[in-house]
Amino acid sequence: MADYLLAAIDGSAPSIAAARWAADEATRHGLPLRLVHAQTWLDDLHADPGQPADVRALTTRMLSDAKQAVQVTRPSLEIRAELIGGGEPVDVLVDAAADADLLVVGRRRRPHHHVGMRLGPVAHAAIHHAQSPVAVVPHD
Template sequence: MLSDARRAVEDTHPGLEIRAGLVGGGAPVDVLVDACADADLVVVGRRRRPHHHPGMRLGPVAHAVLHHAPAPVAVVPHA
């Protein structure tokens, strides 16, 4: 599913390179921050929680990536 989504975006925007993959070997925040060392943009997701207060609520991983990533970060809510 991820490969199909990536391909669709790259077909629509031919100059855009999207790198996606599975990595592991440590705390999620450390792995993500290390993996995006040479990225132009980091995209992280967040869950929508309808029973919580309105506004943007980030989980601990998205929050830490937002503050520690060396590149701009886009936070995208789950559809």
């Protein structure tokens, strides 16, 4: 293990809740926290179509906002925020967390059409493919 916790950030309230939970755990165990956003084509949906460079600025600001949200309650915690591209979000997160002590993802509240589908696709895939333990934090 590399002695850090990794929280997946996508800009949603559940991912911020997961980051805060991860910060509490990191503090309890005396470990640094990595906040990671897996940049994908979905980020383009939030950017101005006439400004392609705006995508990186938006995702960088999203990570910065997440870091600030965590630092409010954990000002002495060592936090590193990273934007990682190059693949499907779950693959990027699983690779980034390969030597983490824990991968933390948020869970969105969603209508459950099927009893077995209580997790979103990223959380579900992370649980099945990550080499590190995975914590799924509900947004309740």
